[in-house]
Amino acid sequence: MEKTNEMLMKSFNRALSELNNPYIKEAQSNGKKVIGLFCSYIPLELIAAGGMVPYRLKGQPGKDIGAGTTYLSTRLCTFSRNALSLALENDYSFLSGFIGNNTCDQIRRASQNWIIKKPAQFNHFIHIPRVYGEENVSFFKDQLIELKQELEEWSGKKISDDDLLKENLKYNKARELLRKLSMLRKYNKPVLSGSEMLTISAAYHQMPVNDFIPAAESLLENLLKEKTSDKGSSGKARILLCGGMIDEPDYIAFIEEQDIDVVADAVCFGMRSYRDDVDMKMDPMEALAERYLTHFPCPHIGESFSKRWETIKQVYKEYNADGIIFQRLKFCQIWGVDSHNMSGECEEMGIPLLTLEREYGFFSTGQLKTRLQAFVELIEERKEAV
Amino acid sequence: MILGKERWQVWEEAYESIEILEDIFSVASDDRTHNALLKIYKGYFHDLFTAIDKGKKIVYGNFAVPGTLMRGFDTDKVFWYQLEALSVIQSLVGEPGVWNSKLADAAEEGGMAPEICSVDRIAHGSWLNKVVPKPDACFYLTTPCDSQTCLVNNMVNETGKPTIVLDMPYQARDEDIRYVARQFRVVIKFLEDNLKIKYDFGRLKHACEVYNKMMVNIADWVELRRPRPSAQPSETVSLMAAVVTVFSGHQSGLDYATETLAEIKDFQSRGIKTVSGDELRAIWMGTPYWTDLNFYNWLEGELNITVPMDMFGYYHAGNLIDTSSEEKMMEGIARNAMRNFPMTRQLLGSYEDYLGDYRMLCRHYDADFAVIPGHLGCTHGWGISGLMREESERMGIPLLMFEFDMLDPRVKPRDDVEIIFKNFVDDIVLPKKAART
Ligand code: SF4
Ligand code: SF4
Numbered sequence: 001m002e003k004t005n006e007m008l009m010k011s012f013n014r015a016l017s018e019l020n021n022p023y024i025k026e027a028q029s030n031g032k033k034v035i036g037l038f039c040s041y042i043p044l045e046l047i048a049a050g051g052m053v054p055y056r057l058k059g060q061p062g063k064d065i066g067a068g069t070t071y072l073s074t075r076l077c078t079f080s081r082n083a084l085s086l087a088l089e090n091d092y093s094f095l096s097g098f099i100g101n102n103t104c105d106q107i108r109r110a111s112q113n114w115i116i117k118k119p120a121q122f123n124h125f126i127h128i129p130r131v132y133g134e135e136n137v138s139f140f141k142d143q144l145i146e147l148k149q150e151l152e153e154w155s156g157k158k159i160s161d162d163d164l165l166k167e168n169l170k171y172n173k174a175r176e177l178l179r180k181l182s183m184l185r186k187y188n189k190p191v192l193s194g195s196e197m198l199t200i201s202a203a204y205h206q207m208p209v210n211d212f213i214p215a216a217e218s219l220l221e222n223l224l225k226e227k228t229s230d231k232g233s234s235g236k237a238r239i240l241l242c243g244g245m246i247d248e249p250d251y252i253a254f255i256e257e258q259d260i261d262v263v264a265d266a267v268c269f270g271m272r273s274y275r276d277d278v279d280m281k282m283d284p285m286e287a288l289a290e291r292y293l294t295h296f297p298c299p300h301i302g303e304s305f306s307k308r309w310e311t312i313k314q315v316y317k318e319y320n321a322d323g324i325i326f327q328r329l330k331f332c333q334i335w336g337v338d339s340h341n342m343s344g345e346c347e348e349m350g351i352p353l354l355t356l357e358r359e360y361g362f363f364s365t366g367q368l369k370t371r372l373q374a375f376v377e378l379i380e381e382r383k384e385a386v
Numbered sequence: 387m388i389l390g391k392e393r394w395q396v397w398e399e400a401y402e403s404i405e406i407l408e409d410i411f412s413v414a415s416d417d418r419t420h421n422a423l424l425k426i427y428k429g430y431f432h433d434l435f436t437a438i439d440k441g442k443k444i445v446y447g448n449f450a451v452p453g454t455l456m457r458g459f460d461t462d463k464v465f466w467y468q469l470e471a472l473s474v475i476q477s478l479v480g481e482p483g484v485w486n487s488k489l490a491d492a493a494e495e496g497g498m499a500p501e502i503c504s505v506d507r508i509a510h511g512s513w514l515n516k517v518v519p520k521p522d523a524c525f526y527l528t529t530p531c532d533s534q535t536c537l538v539n540n541m542v543n544e545t546g547k548p549t550i551v552l553d554m555p556y557q558a559r560d561e562d563i564r565y566v567a568r569q570f571r572v573v574i575k576f577l578e579d580n581l582k583i584k585y586d587f588g589r590l591k592h593a594c595e596v597y598n599k600m601m602v603n604i605a606d607w608v609e610l611r612r613p614r615p616s617a618q619p620s621e622t623v624s625l626m627a628a629v630v631t632v633f634s635g636h637q638s639g640l641d642y643a644t645e646t647l648a649e650i651k652d653f654q655s656r657g658i659k660t661v662s663g664d665e666l667r668a669i670w671m672g673t674p675y676w677t678d679l680n681f682y683n684w685l686e687g688e689l690n691i692t693v694p695m696d697m698f699g700y701y702h703a704g705n706l707i708d709t710s711s712e713e714k715m716m717e718g719i720a721r722n723a724m725r726n727f728p729m730t731r732q733l734l735g736s737y738e739d740y741l742g743d744y745r746m747l748c749r750h751y752d753a754d755f756a757v758i759p760g761h762l763g764c765t766h767g768w769g770i771s772g773l774m775r776e777e778s779e780r781m782g783i784p785l786l787m788f789e790f791d792m793l794d795p796r797v798k799p800r801d802d803v804e805i806i807f808k809n810f811v812d813d814i815v816l817p818k819k820a821a822r823t
Pocket of ligand 2: 532
């Protein structure tokens with residue numbers, strides 16, 4: 001990370017500095033309630049429209065996950081165990097509300113254990129359909145209306161269409177900024193690294209949108225001013241990172257230490273959360289249901305591979321990538337077939353693909369380094385052959 | 387000799403096993419459950435291979451697709467093939483684990499993660515190994531688990547055939563049931579359009595009636611499993627899921643339920659006991675020990691353990707399908723698919739579905755202890771294990787939890803499981819029982 005970027009990234013690093021980060025503390029001191037949620041399928045706008053702060057739950061690398069393992073066993077992914085451990089040991093006690101969901105079985109069980117063992121003041125569980133046809137979007141809208149009503153009842157504040165429209169607009173703005181920042185990775189010498197971009201997009205989920213927008217604007221402005229003349233090439237392999245949940249910029253930083261630029265991603269704390277906007281011309285609740293259920297899909301949607309692959313291919317091209325790294329947490333089942341489906345497609349298109357299985361917040365540097373170096377060599381060979 | 391032009395070795399072997407078992411069991415005419423099971427599975431083979439020979443339309447489904455719904459299509463024209471059928475048949479009548487292990491490995495070699503439930507790995511392996519008929523269309527459900535959704539994601543991508551997927555919601559309130567029923571309509575239309583075959587609600591009505599009769603018999607049987615001493619073998623409980631998943635709405639399902647009910651009545655009237663000593667009753671809260679059904683006999687013979695009921699053997703007749711209108715039938719099938727179907731009933735939704743059944747089964751069947759056979763890939767089963775332990779403590783029921791795989795015996799050989807049971811009974815169950823008396 002270059003020195004100047006480090007300074008410009010200050011706000012986003014602050015948002016990831018601790019779970020109860022300074023932005024959250026400040027919002028709470030201003031009387032705002034903070035609502036924790038697990039997944040990219042829950043509309044942040046709806047919570048913000050109720051005058052609350054949506055907070056995407058993350059894990060904490062290095063956390064002892066014994067408490068979560070007691071309830072979830074060793075057969076569930078280390079992220080779900082990590083997050084539940086944090087809840088059970090009161091690291092998330094600053095949350096006023098919790099919204100659990102069933103996008104995957106592990107998060108469903110972690111959510112249920114959370115609600116039983118450490119209920120927040122407000123607890124809700126939402127069904128996210130696993131199919132995204134018309135019927136399902138309309139059913140999802142009903143689920144969101146139910147959530148809205150419960151939030152209203154609990155907080156005593158009605159959420160009007162105007163409130164929703166305002167927040168939908170604001171979040172579209174935030175997503176637009178994220179897209180513009182991400183595009184700075186298109187340069188041959190990317191202006192932002194992959195780990196910086198994940199820091200920014202993770203921070204988007206961890207701070208009030210009103211704080212995020214000015215911070216992102218200022219970063220973009222500065223980068224555009226200072227760096228667009230930054231031509232030349234980094235000479236590194238350009239990688240698109242995809243696969244399951246990842247909120248650890250350090251993991252990407254390590255990848256980038258091995259002669260790799262992570263120039264694009266398709267993960268849910270990353271581009272999957274900001275590639276699509278909410279339609280401002282539709283009824284606001286309908287628009288939220290539509291946007292959130294049908295956005296750049298993760299495989300919890302049972303028929304989504306072709307749409308996901310189409311989008312990944314598009315991003316791969318847009319960002320002029322040389323290869324794909326697919327990462328997945330051990331025991332994460334929903335992502336357990338994508339690498340299989342992708343490998344055939346990649347082979348056909350001549351796209352180098354590396355599949356990595358990992359544990360949350362922990363990696364064996366030696367082994368990973370060797371695999372990454374071999375992958376870089378493969379990419380170079382392919383380039384030379386062309 | 388097996389019917390059909392396509393002669394996959396894996397099916398041949400299973401068919402031969404059925405014939406051998408038929409010879410063995412037909413000698414014991416009072417063994418009505420086994421004879422009925424072999425008969426209906428043999429019938430299934432005939433139907434499947436006739437379908438292939440006659441070029442009937444084949445519709446793929448995953449195991450939670452309600453069979454009753456599919457019977458609205460003319461069976462002379464459409465055969466509904468469940469992707470898991472081969473693995474279940476292999477387990478029940480084949481050499482334990484031989485083919486299933488091979489097919490699971492094939493899926494892994496093909497890139498499916500090893501943590502995915504073996505049910506789904508085997509289903510995918512049988513597709514990759516081309517030992518299943520090719521589909522004309524596919525209809526899948528997103529229940530009960532992530533593993534099933536993975537299988538769906540794979541199959542949608544690989545078969546290249548018209549496919550429709552139906553979303554199963556988290557809860558089973560009236561609005562959820564109507565949501566599923568509405569999706570059934572969309573599915574029927576989709577299959578009609580793609581198969582060019584009309585759906586017939588008259589046929590459906592007949593299938594619903596057959597389903598209702600089957601459920602009434604099963605519900606009676608469920609009650610007759612209660613009295614001590616147990617009269618009918620534990621193994622019988624483990625078979626019920628294999629019948630309900632494949633034969634709902636089909637005469638074979640009704641025939642089986644009728645026979646197994648008659649068998650338990652007969653055994654009870656003759657005062658037959660499955661164990662000679664002091665019976666220890668275990669509630670089996672998880673997937674059955676299908677890789678080796680003899681294991682249940684060993685439990686009875688060696689340790690006096692009976693399984694009066696297991697998680698997937700329990701059904702009720704409280705949701706019989708109202709056949710008075712098309713709408714009511716759709717809703718009735720939806721309700722049963724959600725609240726009266728193995729795995730979906732207990733595992734798809736809230737923790738309370740599982741814990742509630744656990745409490746109810748322990749009480750209802752006077753359990754001395756409970757078993758959670760931790761099927762490796764069943765993450766949502768594992769994800770509730772901590773709460774189960776706490777619930778067991780509250781109820782004062784000793785709980786045995788161990789890792790195994792319902793279809794792949796390599797994961798935990800039977801010898802190891804036997805030792806686990808022996809130690810648990812000696813160290814925990816018997817002392818606890820002695821302290822009580
Ligand atoms: S990968 Fe999918 S299910 Fe998992 S957290 Fe991300 S959006 Fe949710
Ligand atoms: S055993 Fe568990 S993981 Fe396997 S199919 Fe059934 S519910 Fe799914």
